[in-house]
Amino acid sequence: MSIVEGVLLASIVPLLFILARGPTAWDRLLAYNSAANRVAAVLAISAVLSQQPVLLDVAIVYAALSFIGVVALARFMERGEGFR
Amino acid sequence: MIGTALAGCGALLVAIGTFGIVRFRDVYSRLQASGVSDNAGLTVVLLGLILYEGWAPIDWMLLFLLVLMLATNPIATHSIAKSAFVQRHTGEDSS
Numbered sequence: 001m002s003i004v005e006g007v008l009l010a011s012i013v014p015l016l017f018i019l020a021r022g023p024t025a026w027d028r029l030l031a032y033n034s035a036a037n038r039v040a041a042v043l044a045i046s047a048v049l050s051q052q053p054v055l056l057d058v059a060i061v062y063a064a065l066s067f068i069g070v071v072a073l074a075r076f077m078e079r080g081e082g083f084r
Numbered sequence: 085m086i087g088t089a090l091a092g093c094g095a096l097l098v099a100i101g102t103f104g105i106v107r108f109r110d111v112y113s114r115l116q117a118s119g120v121s122d123n124a125g126l127t128v129v130l131l132g133l134i135l136y137e138g139w140a141p142i143d144w145m146l147l148f149l150l151v152l153m154l155a156t157n158p159i160a161t162h163s164i165a166k167s168a169f170v171q172r173h174t175g176e177d178s179s
Contacts (some may be wrong), residue, residue, distance in 0.1 A: 007095040067156040076166040
């Protein structure tokens with residue numbers, strides 16, 4: 001199970017590369033969305049492996065807040081104020 | 085055992101999806117790879133985590149996180165896609 005956690009953590013690194021280099025702003029937003037979901041999954045795996053349910057609360061709050069942020073940024077860029 | 089196998093399959097799906105996100109060129113292709121890999125892969129990983137733990141009080145919170153991800157992830161993907169589409173077809177310069 002720790003191998004799964006390592007694979008999920010390693011799959012965040014190319015997303016950070018896309019987040020820094022992405023051609024348009026929507027690529028960066030997409031990479032942020034994927035990275036936030038993976039961070040929430042890694043927190044859930046870590047909560048189960050270390051037997052600490054507090055990390056699961058952190059994962060739930062992190063997923064909800066990243067969803068609100070992504071939807072708000074997408075609605076903001078839909079009106080034409082986004083960076084190209 | 086079966087939980088570890090399910091989580092391994094989910095990690096494989098997530099790794100393939102990350103490869104797709106890096107390799108594809110267009111925003112919509114990247115959205116497709118991202119949406120499919122995140123929904124399927126992380127759902128399978130969390131299901132494997134529930135089966136790995138057995139009967140425990142932590143299962144309900146894992147199930148809540150799974151339902152939250154299943155409810156919010158398609159909305160976020162659709163919102164990004166609609167934002168890119170509308171901005172491309174109504175903006176001044178078409179990049």
